[in-house]
Amino acid sequence: MAEIDDNLAQREAIEVDRSKGDFKYEENYAFDAGVGLTPATIDYIAKVKGEEEWIREFRQKSLKIFQDQPMPTHWATADLENIKFEDIRYYLSKGQKPVRTWEEVPDDVKQTFERLGIPESERKFLAGVEAQFDSEAVYSRMKEELEKLGVIFCGPTEGLRDHPEIFRKWFGKVIPAGDNKFAALNSAVFSGGSFIYIPKGVKVAQPLQAYFRINAENFGQFERTLIIADEGSEVTYMEGCTAPKFETATLHSAVVELVALKGAKIQYITVQNWSANVFNLVTKRGVAEEDAEVRWIDCNIGSRLTMKYPGVVLRGKRARGEVLSIALANDGQHQDTGAKMIHAADDTTSNIIAKSISVGEGRSTYRGLVHIPKTLANCRNNTECDALLINEHSRTDTYPAISVRGRKNSVQHEASVSKVSAEQIFYMMQRGLSEGEAMSLAVNGFVNDLVKEFPMEYSVELKRLIELQMEGSVG
Amino acid sequence: MPDSLVIKNLNASIGDRPILKDFSLTVPKGEVHAIMGPNGTGKSTLSKVLAGHPDYTVQSGEAFVDGEQIIGLEPDVIARAGLFLAFQYPSEIPGVTIANFIRAALVARQAKGAPFDAKAYYAELYAKMDALKMDRKFTSRFVNEGFSGGEKKRCEILQLMMLKPKYAVLDETDSGLDIDALRIVSEGVNAMRGPDAGFLVITHYQRLLDYIVPDRVHIMWDGRIVHSGGKELALELEEKGYDWVKKDLAKA
Structure with a gap:
């Protein structure tokens, strides 16, 4: 196991950034759900977290859905078959509660985040930070003035316990457990992630940041994020992810639900740099009510396989949805990414710009879904997807699915492939x-x-x- | 020779077609040499081979930048050794601004991690752009993308002036230039003439040499220099045409 020289770690804390995630610390966990996934695993997680019965039932129902649904290999890559669900550990924690100062964070965990430069960036430009180590958050802090305004920023366990009236209303509503096999898996074993509520009219100027770190081998990280921006509010949320390089596959399967109520704006930014053994299978969707805006900025670097198509359901008039996506597939990697725009009200607009880079034998795939039914009027979508191939064996594929009906709606699609x-x-x-x-x-x-x-x-x-x-x- | 660009018995081919045949030439620092010759005689190949282009194979021979042998080195190593090539057909680099491109080239010449003086950089960049009568807006345009022929050549000379190489090879820099642009570009090159730089100007026409007056003129034919002289040789060539080269000089 890695032994870290204290002086070295401290000296490097300033220089090392999130691009250098390939290191790990010794594993010693107080709570370990063991290997494999059965109803007993679910009960263990619910018990450790002290959850209410309805959540335990929700988890058990979701497990059933996960087990009943086939792997979506009729359209997705057969590499999914290589995930050994029975070898994965679904819950690991040191029994910690998230603390509010970095001094209280256990030394080995603190060193991890210091090496990744997190406390540094918090001081510099963030309104709040949450840091998750394997299954649970170890640190969570937000600026006091935001707390006074009624902004909530915590994990889902705390959200359930302390704010059940808001949490229960929206949880699992944007992405139900049955949405897809991996959303069901997340719904069964979710732990960690963020729960954010921005009260009416509150505009949070600086970003809130969550940081997700996998440290253990054969581990599955299943964070769950729910962001509710009440009427007229604004928030930017950013997440960063890393894991060390392991010989065996690691699974990251998150669910992110965004709710932008009337006139609200949510911007969700992801910069992930997973190591090349991570299966990254994430479901992200937002609902935009009248005059609201949901914007996904998504950068996918690293991982063995990423499948992720952030979506926006444009449910209220004049709602806007946007996905800006960058994917870089290096040797042995497959970035299967894209966007979904579901127009469900008049005068809604959506914009998708996706750029992918394939390096060496890397493969990038764009999948897009744009849906405008004929009952609507004055809806517009613009889609641009550009692929850059670096080497002779680099590969790119594009699968746009556009269904636009009705005479008063318009769609524009541009695609290009270029080479260096x-x-x-x-x-x-x-x-x-x-x-x-x-x-x-x-x-x-x-x-x-x-x-x-x-x-x-x-x-x-x-x-x-x-x-x-x-x-x-x-x- | 420490203060010269020396090319010695260079033999190079593309595929199995030999192009440079025992090519030799010395350009001392502080001098401007012109190479003239008809199309297909190997002028552009010479510039590419010196710059280390991977499409060409060197069978034998050497080239030295102030005593440092450059044949067989990677193109970036040759560039940093002090050889600059102004391209006849410069590439477009979408999304990369001229300011960022030249900056990256300068940073590549610094010690790793050394601080970059951005303020001094922009001051110099703007001064050189003024000299070349380039609009300031040019700095935020993407390298060569959508440029006219004249703009591309001006951009090459701007890079030359910013990177200050020991030796510059100008490959058909006059092609695609109207008379005003030709004058501006030539003024840029002339401003750089001095004891610290040598120039090898490759051209098909005498016209450019009215503006960049060479110290020596060489006539190239079938992969080698067949005749050398002073600046008046260019005028003679203009008058008699390349047929004269074919008939008289090629036999020699």
């Missing part, structure tokens, strides 16, 4: 850039217009992550 040419690389190298630097400059140029939409701190991080990926990609 040998002449471009030679031109840049003639100016003194190494091959890796030339590649990452070309890739950064390709995603440039999307990256501009990110908060500055994240665009810098993304640029660095891309550089790191490209460095390793050339001989």
Whole structure:
């Protein structure tokens, strides 16, 4: 097991960032649901968490759905068959309750987050931070003035316990357990994640950040996030994810539900850098009521297989939905990503911009769904998906499903595939850039217009992550 | 020779077609040499081979930048050793602004992790753009994307002026330029002339040499230099045409 020299870890805390997640600390867990998934696993999790009976029943029902639903390999990759559900550990925790100062966080866990630069960024630019280590949050803190305004930022266990009237109303409503096999799995074993409520009219200027860290081998992380932005409120939520490299597969299967009530705005930003053994199968969907806006900014780097299609149900008039997505598939990786826009009211607009980069033998897939029924009028969708291929064996596929009916609605779809040419690389190298630097400059140029939409701190991080990926990609 | 670009008995081919045949030339620092010759004689190949283009194979021969052998090195190593190539057909790099591109090229020349003086950089960039009569808005345009022929060449000369190489090879820089652009580009090059830089100007026409007056003129034919002289050689060539080269010089 890794032994960390204290001085080294402290010195590195300033320099090391989220792009360097490949390290781990010794495992010692007070609560361990063991290997495999049975109704007894569910009861164990519910008991450890001290949950009410209705939640335990919800979990058991979801387990049944998960077990009954077939693997969706009729449309998705057969690699899903390689997930060994019976070998996975579904709940691991040290029995900690989330604390409010970094000093109280256990040393080994604290070092992990320090190496990833989390306390540092909290000081610099965040309104609140939650840090999850395997199944449970170890740290959770929000600025006091937000608390006074009635903003809630905690985990689902605390949300259930302390705010049942809000939680129960929305939980599982945007993404029911039966939505898909992995949403059912999450509904059965969920632990950790965020519960956020922004009261009417409250505009949270700085982002709230959650950080998800897998530390144990053969582990499944199943966080559950529910964000409710009440009428006229605004919030930006950001999540970052890493895991160390293991020989065996690790599973991350989250469910994220967003509710933007009348006139509210939710922006949800993900920068994930999973190691290449992680199956990342995530369901994300938001509902936008009248004049509300839901915006997903989604960057998928790393993992063995990512399947993720953030969606927006445009339920109220003039609602807006947007997905900006960047995916980078390196050797041995498959980024199967995209977006869903379900128009369900007049005058709704949606925008999808998806850019994917395939490096080496990496594969990227875009799947899009745009649905505008003929009963609606003045709905608009714009979809752009661009793929960049770096090497000869890189692969990209596009599967857009667009169903737009009615004469008063419009849709626009553009797709492109481009390659970084040998002449471009030679031109840049003639100016003194190494091959890796030339590649990452070309890739950064390709995603440039999307990256501009990110908060500055994240665009810098993304640029660095891309550089790191490209460095390793050339001989 | 420590203060020269020296090319010695260079033999290079593309595929199995030999193009450079025992090519030799020395450009001392501080001088401007012109290479003229008809199409297909190997002028552009020479520039690509010197810059380390992977499509060409060097069978034998050497080239030195101030005594450092560059044949067989990676293109970026050759560039950082001090050889700059102004391309006849520069590539487009979508999404990368000119300012960021030149900045990345300068950072690549610094020690890893060394701080970059952005303020001084922009001051210099703007001064050089003024000299080349380039609009400030140019800095935020993507490298060569949607540029006219003249804009591309000006952008090449801007990079040359910012990167300050020991030796610059200008490959048909006059092609695609109207007379005003030709004058501006030439002024840029002339401003760089001095004891610290050597130039190898490759051109098909004498016209460019009215503006960038060379110290030496070389005539290239079938992969080698067949005749060398002063600047008046370019005028002679203009007058007599390349047939003269074919008939008289090629035999020699």
